[in-house]
Amino acid sequence: MLAVVPRLVWVLLWIVSRTWRFEVIAEEGVIPVLFGEKPGPEIYCFGHQCVLPCTIYFRHSRAVILISRSFDGELITRILRMFGFDDVRGSSSRGAREGLLGLTRVIESGRTAIFTADGPRGPIYRTKMGPIKLAQLTGAPIGAFHLQPEHAWTMRSWDKFLVPKPFTRIVVSWAQWTHVPADLAAEAFEPKREELNAAIERARLRALNHFKKDQAKKAEL
Numbered sequence: 638m639l640a641v642v643p644r645l646v647w648v649l650l651w652i653v654s655r656t657w658r659f660e661v662i663a664e665e666g667v668i669p670v671l672f673g674e675k676p677g678p679e680i681y682c683f684g685h686q687c688v689l690p691c692t693i694y695f696r697h698s699r700a701v702i703l704i705s706r707s708f709d710g711e712l713i714t715r716i717l718r719m720f721g722f723d724d725v726r727g728s729s730s731r732g733a734r735e736g737l738l739g740l741t742r743v744i745e746s747g748r749t750a751i752f753t754a755d756g757p758r759g760p761i762y763r764t765k766m767g768p769i770k771l772a773q774l775t776g777a778p779i780g781a782f783h784l785q786p787e788h789a790w791t792m793r794s795w796d797k798f799l800v801p802k803p804f805t806r807i808v809v810s811w812a813q814w815t816h817v818p819a820d821l822a823a824e825a826f827e828p829k830r831e832e833l834n835a836a837i838e839r840a841r842l843r844a845l846n847h848f849k850k851d852q853a854k855k856a857e858l
Contacts, residue, residue, distance in 0.1 A: 643715035654693040656804045663811035678744045680779045685756040685796040690784040696720045700749040705757040744775040759795045764834040772817035779815040781836035785844035810844035812836035
C-alpha cells in the first residue's frame with residue numbers, strides 16, 4: 638500500500654488539479670500569499686479538511702508540514718514529498734515535543750512551517766496549541782487561511798475532508814495574522830489560541846459567503 642497508493646494519488650491529484658481555478662480573497666489590510674510565491678520564516682494554519690487544495694496551492698513554497706506518526710500520516714508524507722514538501726513527524730498526541738523542536742529549526746532556517754490546525758484527529762475546527770507555542774519560541778507570525786472548493790465531494794470522516802471536483806473554483810481566503818510575544822504569560826495562551834481559531838473560522842465562513850454572493854448576483858441577472 639505504501640508503495641502504490643501515494644504514487645496513484647499523486648498522479649490523479651496532479652491531473653485533476655490542472656483543471657482547478659484559484660481565487661484569492663483576504664480581510665482588509667491582509668497581504669495574502671499568492672500561488673508560486675516562496676514565503677519566509679512564517680507559520681501557516683488551516684483546517685485538516687482542505688489538505689488537498691492546499692497541497693497544490695503551496696507546492697512551490699518550500700514549506701515544511703507537521704505530520705502525525707500514524708500509518709495515515711506516513712501515506713500523507715509520501716504523497717506530499719512528491720509535491721515538493723518536506724515534513725516533520727509528530728502531533729499533539731505523539732511526538733509533540735520532537736515535532737515542535739523540528740519546526741523551530743525550520744523557522745530558524747528561513748522556511749515556512751505548516752500546521753493542520755485541528756489535526757490529526759480533531760475535533761473539527763478546533764485549533765491545537767502547537768502553533769501558538771511555536772510562534773512564541775520563534776517570533777514568527779501565524780497566517781490563518783482556508784481553501785474552499787465551490788464544488789467538492791465531502792468525505793464521511795471527522796474532518797469532513799474535501800475532494801475538489803474537476804474544473805471547480807477554489808477560494809483561498811486569508812484572515813488577519815496572529816502575533817505571539819515571546820513573554821506571553823501562561824494564562825494568556827488559551828485566549829491567544831482562541832484568537833487564532835477565530836481567524837481560521839472567519840476565513841472559512843468568508844470563503845463560503847463568497848460563493849453565496851456570486852450565486853445571488855447570478856440570480857439577479
